[in-house]
Amino acid sequence: MKSLKAQHSELSYSENQLRLLNGVEGHTGKFTPFSERLKETGLFPLRPSGIQIFQMNLGKMCNQVCKHCHVDAGPDRKEIMTQETMLQCLEALDGTDVPIVDLTGGAPELNPNFRWFVESLSDLGKHIIDRCNLTIILANKKYHGLPDFFAMHKIEVVASLPYYSKRRTDGQRGNGVFEKSIQALKMLNEAGYGKEGTGLKLNLVFNPSGAFLPPDQKELEKDFKKELKLHFGIEFNNLLVITNLPISRFLDYLIASENYDEYMEKLVNAYNPAAAMNVMCRDTISIGWDGFLYDCDFNQMLDLKVENQVPQHIQDFDLAALNNRNIILNQHCYGCTAGSGSSCGGATT
Ligand code: SF4
Numbered sequence: 001m002k003s004l005k006a007q008h009s010e011l012s013y014s015e016n017q018l019r020l021l022n023g024v025e026g027h028t029g030k031f032t033p034f035s036e037r038l039k040e041t042g043l044f045p046l047r048p049s050g051i052q053i054f055q056m057n058l059g060k061m062c063n064q065v066c067k068h069c070h071v072d073a074g075p076d077r078k079e080i081m082t083q084e085t086m087l088q089c090l091e092a093l094d095g096t097d098v099p100i101v102d103l104t105g106g107a108p109e110l111n112p113n114f115r116w117f118v119e120s121l122s123d124l125g126k127h128i129i130d131r132c133n134l135t136i137i138l139a140n141k142k143y144h145g146l147p148d149f150f151a152m153h154k155i156e157v158v159a160s161l162p163y164y165s166k167r168r169t170d171g172q173r174g175n176g177v178f179e180k181s182i183q184a185l186k187m188l189n190e191a192g193y194g195k196e197g198t199g200l201k202l203n204l205v206f207n208p209s210g211a212f213l214p215p216d217q218k219e220l221e222k223d224f225k226k227e228l229k230l231h232f233g234i235e236f237n238n239l240l241v242i243t244n245l246p247i248s249r250f251l252d253y254l255i256a257s258e259n260y261d262e263y264m265e266k267l268v269n270a271y272n273p274a275a276a277m278n279v280m281c282r283d284t285i286s287i288g289w290d291g292f293l294y295d296c297d298f299n300q301m302l303d304l305k306v307e308n309q310v311p312q313h314i315q316d317f318d319l320a321a322l323n324n325r326n327i328i329l330n331q332h333c334y335g336c337t338a339g340s341g342s343s344c345g346g347a348t349t
């Protein structure tokens with residue numbers, strides 16, 4: 001399977017995705033603008049509550065090509081953050097008290113400067129999160145030592161595992177992914193991750209395999225814990241449940257399977273004002289592989305940069321201006337506010 005970009009798909013262009021989301025393509029329905037719903041909740045224009053998380057996309061290159069990937073990542077993607085941009089990020093961070101740096105991709109570990117960058121962040125005293133797809137740990141000998149490297153820097157590992165069964169995991173992420181993921185989880189456990197008293201946090205991420213909302217986070221966590229312990233002896237801390245947002249490869253899937261309207265209706269009807277209060281863009285800033293700034297990872301993939309009244313590139317980073325901006329919204333935002341809410345940290349209510 002290739003990325004949408006390598007297939008020259010119409011949906012690899014963010015403007016086409018936005019046209020679809022706004023219902024002007026003819027074959028998709030038009031839904032109440034998200035901003036109208038926020039107005040009813042008294043939250044429009046949406047404003048930051050203070051930046052706590054610096055989320056960085058280290059590149060779109062990935063060793064997997066998952067069906068629902070909102071980044072459209074894969075081995076054929078060459079976009080990668082340079083060391084120069086990383087230095088600009090370090091400089092920006094050094095002048096702030098933003099406590100958390102969240103590394104994502106693609107597979108962030110594929111960035112050739114990954115280890116150097118983590119060490120530099122560690123020296124700054126930041127809490128580091130690595131969004132790990134697990135199989136990268138086994139992809140090549142040079143990555144086998146990642147669990148010990150993570151442990152050395154007390155990195156919080158957030159690992160995606162669509163389900164505790166082979167069929168559902170391989171269906172979403174590709175053949176053989178489940179077995180490799182289990183092996184990688186065992187290696188993380190051996191390094192102390194997910195074990196009581198080590199302080200080494202291992203969280204797993206679940207996202208639905210089709211056009212439906214995720215189930216209750218706490219209930220599903222119980223099932224994951226029971227099944228993974230029973231069958232594989234694996235332990236972890238928390239399960240984060242994430243709603244699929246209608247962008248990129250998941251949007252492509254929704255259109256191809258003729259589920260788009262029904263799925264959007266589900267999201268719109270499940271709008272939850274309490275979840276709207278807690279959307280992650282209020283305390284996160286997202287940095288693209290090329291140093292541009294976005295309100296969140298999803299806006300990044302739709303090429304919706306932070307509003308142009310504030311500097312839009314990390315080299316001109318201005319925390320005060322960013323804390324004072326209006327957040328850019330569109331119809332995909334319904335995904336963050338449906339049901340129990342969704343963010344990179346799981347449910348929000
Ligand atoms: S979902 Fe994650 S692991 Fe899968 S292709 Fe996208 S970035 Fe890679």
Ligand code: SF4
Pocket residue numbers: 279280281282295296297298299327328329330332333336
């Ligand atoms: S999609 Fe991004 S901008 Fe929209 S509500 Fe979610 S986090 Fe905020």
